[in-house]
Every structure is written in C-alpha cells, then in structure tokens.
Amino acid sequence: MTKVLLSIHVLAAIVAIGPVTVAASMFPARVRAGADPAALRTLHRICRVYAVVGIVVPVFGLATARSLGVLGDAWLIVSIGLTALAATVLGLLVLPRQQRILAAPPDRGGRAPARLAMYTGTFNLLWVAVTVLMIVRPGSTTGA
Amino acid sequence: MSVRALRIAAGAELVTLAVLLVNLATAHWPQVSSLFGPAHGCAYLFVVIGTVRLSTAARTRVMALVPGIGGLLVLRRLGRRLSA
Numbered sequence: 630m631t632k633v634l635l636s637i638h639v640l641a642a643i644v645a646i647g648p649v650t651v652a653a654s655m656f657p658a659r660v661r662a663g664a665d666p667a668a669l670r671t672l673h674r675i676c677r678v679y680a681v682v683g684i685v686v687p688v689f690g691l692a693t694a695r696s697l698g699v700l701g702d703a704w705l706i707v708s709i710g711l712t713a714l715a716a717t718v719l720g721l722l723v724l725p726r727q728q729r730i731l732a733a734p735p736d737r738g739g740r741a742p743a744r745l746a747m748y749t750g751t752f753n754l755l756w757v758a759v760t761v762l763m764i765v766r767p768g769s770t771t772g773a
Numbered sequence: 774m775s776v777r778a779l780r781i782a783a784g785a786e787l788v789t790l791a792v793l794l795v796n797l798a799t800a801h802w803p804q805v806s807s808l809f810g811p812a813h814g815c816a817y818l819f820v821v822i823g824t825v826r827l828s829t830a831a832r833t834r835v836m837a838l839v840p841g842i843g844g845l846l847v848l849r850r851l852g853r854r855l856s857a
Binding site for chain 1: 803804807808810811814815818819822823
C-alpha cells in the first residue's frame with residue numbers, strides 16, 4: 630500500500646505543482662510584456678485551480694510517511710515546514726497579487742510585476758528545496 | 774472553485790467517509806483504510822477551500838467544517854440563497 634500512496638503523492642506533485650510553477654513564473658513576465666488580459670486570466674486560473682488540486686500532495690505525502698514510519702524524521706519535518714511556507718507564499722502572496730494585477734493592470738514600469746516575480750521565485754525555490762530533501766533524505770537509513 | 778466542483782467534492786467527502794466506516798465495521802481491510810483515509814482528507818479540504826472561495830458568510834464557512842456532510846450542508850445553503 631505504501632507504493633500506491635507514494636505513486637499518488639509523486640504523480641500529484643508532478644501534475645499539480647508543475648503547472649503552478651510554470652504558469653506563475655510566466656505571469657509577471659507576460660504582464661511586463663503587456664499581454665492580452667485573457668491570456669493573463671488563463672494563467673491565473675491555472676495557478677488557482679492547480680493550487681487547490683495540490684492539496685492532494687501533502688495529504689498523500691503524510692499518508693505515505695505514516696505508512697513508511699518516517700513521520701518523526703528531521704528531513705521530513707523540515708520538508709513539511711517548507712511546504713507549509715510555500716503554500717502560504719502561494720495562497721497569501723502570489724495568488725492575491727495576481728488577482729490584483731488582473732483587476733487593475735499596473736502602469737508600465739510599475740513595481741507590482743517585479744514584486745510578484747520575486748514572490749513567485751521564492752515559491753519555486755521552496756519547492757525545489759522540498760523536492761531535493763525528498764530525494765536526498767539526509768540522515769535517512771532507508772537507502773537511496 | 775465552481776459550484777459543480779464543490780458538488781463533486783461534497784459527494785466524495787460523504788462517500789469516502791461511508792466507505793471508511795463500513796470498512797471499519799465489517800471487514801476492516803487496512804488497505805481500504807489507508808487509501809480512502811487520505812482520499813477523504815482531500816475531499817474534506819477541497820470542500821473547505823471551495824466554500825471559502827464561494828461564500829463570505831461566516832455560517833456557511835463554519836458548516837463546511839462539519840465532518841462528512843459539511844459539503845452537502847453548504848450546497849443546501851448556497852442553493853437556498855441562489856433560489857431566494
């Protein structure tokens with residue numbers, strides 16, 4: 630059963646977090662390039678919808694961890710903390726700021742897209758850190 | 774999140790909980806519990822987040838937190854508001 634749970638966890642991470650990473654990264658660049666609002670709305674919709682689908686990742690991640698008996702491991706606790714931080718950045722900074730830009734397109738040379746790009750970059754870096762932790766698992770004895 | 778998505782999540786929330794409870798009372802296969810447990814958790818969280826997006830009413834949002842039937846209660850409240 631661990632293998633089934635782990636498969637769902639990894640599949641959900643690829644399918645849900647991948648689109649959010651790409652669409653969120655494209656959003657500020659497209660704003661600065663003066664893209665059509667319809668295209669921006671689509672990018673925002675991808676981010677919003679797949680962010681919700683992304684709930685599957687931590688839920689099945691916890692189930693996998695419990696079934697492997699690694700819930701108390703330091704690498705996992707750090708990963709959970711970083712995931713919570715990434716979710717907060719996405720939910721409280723990236724998505725609302727995208728929405729604000731959609732509601733009132735900023736002037737050329739405005740700071741809003743740059744700020745948004747910074748928060749999006751932070752979100753992406755946090756996910757990279759979590760992914761690397763999941764692969765390296767420092768201090769784990771369950772093999773590579 | 775659309776009302777349609779919320780309807781699917783609300784149905785999944787109830788069905789997965791029913792599967793878990795029936796399994797607990799009868800065969801109690803650990804495989805069923807470990808697969809439907811997280812599935813129910815996801816459906817529950819989908820309902821809570823979907824409700825927060827769809828409604829600003831505090832009562833409706835609190836209803837989403839009710840285990841098992843929270844999603845259906847929210848849909849009933851939303852339906853009543855839409856038809857009123």
